[in-house]
Amino acid sequence: MNQHLARSTESIRFDGESASNEARCRLRATEPICMRTYTPSLALLEKSAGSYHWTPEGRKLADFTSGVLVANLGHNPTRWWHRVLDYLGLSTIDATLEFQQMVPLTSYNAATEIELLANERLLANMRREPGGGRMEQVLWAASGSEAIQKAIWASMARQPGSQMILAPRHGFHGKKGLANAITGTECDAERDPRVRFFGFPIEECCDVQRRRQPIDLDKYEQELNDLFYRYGSRFCCLVTEPYLGGGGSYHPQPEYLQLLQRFCNRHDIMFILDEIQSNFGRTGPMYAYTHYGVEPDIVCLGKGMGNGVPVSAAVGRSDVLGTLTYGAGSDTWSANPLSSAAVVATLDEFETSDVIGTARRLADVLERGLCRLKETGLIRYVRGEGCVWGIECNPVGDHSAAEVANHCVRTCYVGDDQGRAVHLLGPLAKKVIRVSPPLVMPLDEAQMYLDVMYERFTALRSELG
């Protein structure tokens, strides 16, 4: 189905969605399909508030994606928007003036106070968390891939003779440049001669129950030692996500990450943690390094950090980030005041209200509701932590697990006869459905939509035969 749609000239259609169908056709005419990762629903979103989206037909969709783990505080929170506008100096627009006197929307070769505030607030916030002891400077960027690229550049500049990079198989770090080179998702081939991949304990954390069992680290340690024996000090850094996100939501036992950090410390290799997806409360604490018990040299941040405004950063040791000279980490959008204002406003929300506690309660509801989906026969494994989960589909009859996953996304989008529908992402690693609602989704509403998923999956199970 995926391949078929990708090649065909038809756009996605749903009965009763004439405005959305028409818009999907116009989209197909004016944008190449590569603009989006395939999602069987391709929802047209007219507006969004809190944990919901609305289509042009007025259909309400419960958002179980937070965009792509972006709107951790929910979509368009009023207080957050007020803060963003205040930080930009735009509490009210004076319509009688031709131009508004406010912060410039550029910071290229100039700086603004809001950027300084974002630096200081972010560093203080990260250092407060256990594991944040090395957070000394912020190198801003505009997308996750760019933050990864800049973190690697800095590690390379620190040791000019050491240009090789270590990364786990099946990881996902972005689609551009070095972020793509170290991405091992669905492809173990070494696409860049500087990169070496090593093992990730997929089997050991294939399900939330299995993850609670102890892990034997010997073979992972052995592989790292072998790689070091072979290439030695040619490695400048090791980059890993705390859990494999795009690779299928595999959340390892913390001891695995601790092993990676010990290896890095022993050999003076920079330990770079890609928290682009996990940051700002997604896994439970503010940053995943806290409950994985590691202290990275550099942490890459993105997605939820701006709650929807594009912004990312490589944050870490000043002696590492400081090795890049003038211009080596600069570009048009990095540290843009709009991004800085969004980061500070997002930090305000986390620091002045109990987002983390709310998310902890939601995590329990999600775990119970998702594990129950196994009873429908469509779900084989449930994996996750905090408010980021993956449910891996079973093959059913003649239908592969990937087909089942696509059917699940569609049936949730169509919803039930009371008009209750759930917005999901296209499957990860073909057969894993991501569940990652805003951290502030009310518990009773989360429960209700988990029940909708249960009913829709049960009906789908009978349809698939």
Ligand SMILES: Cc1ncc(COP(=O)(O)O)c(C=O)c1O
């Ligand atoms: C863990 C991780 N790293 C990096 C990226 C790349 O971010 P971007 O798409 O903003 O380049 C992503 C995006 O999904 C991600 O999940």
